[in-house]
Amino acid sequence: MPCLRPLLFLLLLATTGSAVAASHAVVFMYHRFGEDRYPSTSIRLExxxxxxxxxxxxxxxxxxxxxxxxxxxxxxxLPERTIAITVDDAYLSVHEHAWPRLKARGWPFTVFVNxxxxxxxxxxxxxxxxxxAMQKEGVRFANHTASHDSMAKRRADETDAAWERRVRADIERAQRRLREELGEQSEQEPRLFAYPYGEYDTRAADLVxxxxxxxxxxxSGAIGPLSDRRALPRYPMAERFAALEPFARKAASLPLPVLQAAPWEPHIDSNNPPRLTLTLQQPLRGIACYNAAGHPLPLTWLDDTRLQVQATERLPRGRNRYNCTAPAGDGRWYWYSHPWLVDD
Structure with a gap:
């Protein structure tokens, strides 16, 4: 009776306070390998x-x-301790450094290609x-748009209709080129897509x-039954974040059971700093939230399963996030990250 599985997951989660072994996975995201002149996007080979x-x-x-x-x-x-490895942008160092290492272990991975x-x-x-050549050895290639333009930004005087035509054409062009160069394998279900720069808003997510x-x-965060399939999380890996201890913590993480995040819209206009309300599937103890710099954020419980978090100062221009974690036992952590985009 497959339809009962989500209910069984929620029931067990509510009664035990820990995740069911076969309910989640972690996805890691890389860009460059061994390109030390790009420390913000490259991981050192060691x-x-x-x-x-x-x-x-x-x-x-x-x-x-x-x-x-x-x-x-x-x-x-899903088996316990299941992870996936993904790479964005199709840099040459993927072929030169990542592929030989992963091929030697027989491990699959996905490259999102602009x-x-x-x-x-x-x-x-x-x-x-x-x-x-990599595809013949089991590497999967997927859509990252053709242009790599941010999907959350409008051009000057661009209407919503014009934005949608442009972005749709960008995604379709990339998919066409993947199909022309890599064949029908690029059309296999499920069709996967990664947002350039990880940037999206509600309109972009709904279009995807x-x-x-x-x-x-x-x-950041693990994925599970409650995760929004419009924008599933991945843990970014680069030189600054690649130390083994935090990597191990992320690999073992569980999805914070968030039923609803309001506002879901990442784009911030006038409400800066934004106030985020999370509705949880169950009460959880020990939740703490942090800004992108790792500084604690004030947190207010509205009732047993609803909490609000809001920074005390305006978020800076560009990409930001609120990260919320809670202990899950056995040294593991529930994890949820909400992205924000600030224009000015």
């Missing part, structure tokens, strides 16, 4: 090797991302020939869903 060794030595199963998504969509059980730089044969990006994609952002 850091990457240490992470892979840790996963292998601690019983983690590395699954294809689409397999994890399929299990969640169909409420099918296709215009590849078509232009820009230096520092993989070629279609290299991607075809309407076009038949499962969306991925760059906000």
């Amino acid at each position: 850091q990457f090797d240490a992470q892979l060794d840790y996963l292998a030595q601690n019983g983690y199963q590395v699954w294809p991302l689409e397999r994890i998504v399929t299990h969640i969509l169909h409420n099918e059980p 296709t215009d730089p590849v078509d232009r044969r820009l230096g520092g990006f993989m070629t279609w020939e290299q991607m075809r 869903r309407a076009m038949g994609y499962i969306g991925f952002g760059q906000q």
Whole structure:
């Protein structure tokens, strides 16, 4: 009786205070490997090797991302300690450094490709020939738009209708190029999509869903039955965040059981700092929330399952987030991250 699985998950979660073993997974997101002149987006090779060794030595199963998504969509059980590895932008160092390491272990991964730089044969990006060779060995390639323009930003004097035509065409162009160069495998279900820069707003997320994609952002957290399929979380990995202790903590994390986040809209206009209300599936003790710099944020409980969190100062221009965690026992943590975008 598959339809009872979500209810069973919620019942057990409510009564035990910890997640069911087969209900969640963690997705990691990388960009560059061993390109030390780009520390904000590159991971050092010794850091990457240490992470892979840790996963292998601690019983983690590395699954294809689409397999994890399929299990969640169909409420099918996931093995405990299941993770996926994803890479954005198709830089050449993926082919030179990440692929040999992952291939040697027999581990799958997904590359989200912004296709215009590849078509232009820009230096520092993989070629279609290299991607075809990787695809034959089981690497999955998915849509990251053609242009890599932010989907949350409007051009000067651009109407909503004009924005939608432009963004839709951008996604469709990328999908067409993936199909032309990599064949029908790029059309396999579920269709996966990653937002450029991890930036989206409600209109962008709704468009991605309407076009038949499962969306991925760059906000932190594990994914589970309650996660919003328009913008599933991934833990970004780069030199600054790649130390083994926090990596291990993230690999073992569980999704904070958030039924509703209000406002869900990441884009901040006049309400800065934003006030976020989270409705939980169950009461949880020990929740704490932090800003992007790791500083604690004031938290107010409205009742047993609803809390509000709001920064005391205006969020700076650009990408921001509120991160909320709670102890889950056995040294593990529930984790939820809400992204914010500030124009000025």
